[in-house]
Amino acid sequence: MSKSVLITGSTSGIGLGIATIFAKNGYQIMFHGLEANGAEIASNIGEKFKVKTGYSNANLLDSAAITQLVEDTVSQLGSIDVLINNAGIQYVSPIEDFPNEMYEKIIAINMNAVFYAAKAAWKYMKEQKFGRIINISSVHGIRASEFKSAYVSAKHGVVGMTKVMALEGAPYNITSNAICPGYVRTPLVENQIKDQAKAHALSEDEVLEKIMLIKQAVKEFIPIEAIAEMALLLAGEHATTITGSTFTLDGGWSAQ
Numbered sequence: 001m002s003k004s005v006l007i008t009g010s011t012s013g014i015g016l017g018i019a020t021i022f023a024k025n026g027y028q029i030m031f032h033g034l035e036a037n038g039a040e041i042a043s044n045i046g047e048k049f050k051v052k053t054g055y056s057n058a059n060l061l062d063s064a065a066i067t068q069l070v071e072d073t074v075s076q077l078g079s080i081d082v083l084i085n086n087a088g089i090q091y092v093s094p095i096e097d098f099p100n101e102m103y104e105k106i107i108a109i110n111m112n113a114v115f116y117a118a119k120a121a122w123k124y125m126k127e128q129k130f131g132r133i134i135n136i137s138s139v140h141g142i143r144a145s146e147f148k149s150a151y152v153s154a155k156h157g158v159v160g161m162t163k164v165m166a167l168e169g170a171p172y173n174i175t176s177n178a179i180c181p182g183y184v185r186t187p188l189v190e191n192q193i194k195d196q197a198k199a200h201a202l203s204e205d206e207v208l209e210k211i212m213l214i215k216q217a218v219k220e221f222i223p224i225e226a227i228a229e230m231a232l233l234l235a236g237e238h239a240t241t242i243t244g245s246t247f248t249l250d251g252g253w254s255a256q
């Protein structure tokens, strides 16, 4: 039977790119995300690549809904072999003005949801002696930028959690790795361009030139396909010993 992957936030941006490459490689996909056309995306990709797909719009702010999302994956696809914690949000503001509810929301979606999803998947992965957990952190999981206190905290937290999961998963062939991309042109970044322009009093073009790509040695957005192919490698049968690692795809940002 082909392997099943749950990808959170896979009806948009990076998650959708990862789902497409996994479907192309024969994986059954549990799509997830809040986009209104989520079910349609899932069935179109399923038809195109002739793989079974499911869809859920579980709210990641709700830990019970996350557990249910994992249960739905197993009941609809037969197993959960790969868990890709990808969903995430951003909010940009100086600390003193940062709304508490946005801080808490970012920690909940970007970090706590990773824990709840892995926790729910754990018993299945342990039982089948196969599990691949891939957490989409960020270069902000290993480096900081101003005005991103909640995001940087959550993404650093995810890198730490990835390592604990690797240690606890090792006896059961459950691996856990983090991918840390630099800037990728997705809806999340389009919103940030606007927010950064406001926070720094710059035009949107100036934000790209003076802020976003300034820290990358390669002055290009990271292609979604590069992240998706890295995830595919980490999900593979032969990736048993690749665990507890942080893979930067950041155009040389963290080389400095």
Ligand code: NAD
Residues within 6 Å of the ligand: 008, 009, 010, 011, 012, 013, 014, 015, 032, 033, 034, 035, 057, 058, 059, 060, 061, 086, 087, 088, 089, 109, 136, 137, 138, 139, 180, 181, 182, 183, 184, 185, 186, 187, 188, 189
């Ligand atoms: P995106 O905005 O295109 O997609 C985010 C997805 O998360 C969407 O499907 C959305 O519906 C889902 N989501 C958000 N809040 C949710 C909630 N409460 N419940 C359920 N689903 C929810 O974003 P993206 O740029 O593709 O980002 C994907 C991941 O990659 C995020 O974790 C992000 O932090 C990380 N990342 C992005 C970049 C970048 O430059 N775009 C760089 C590094 C890391």
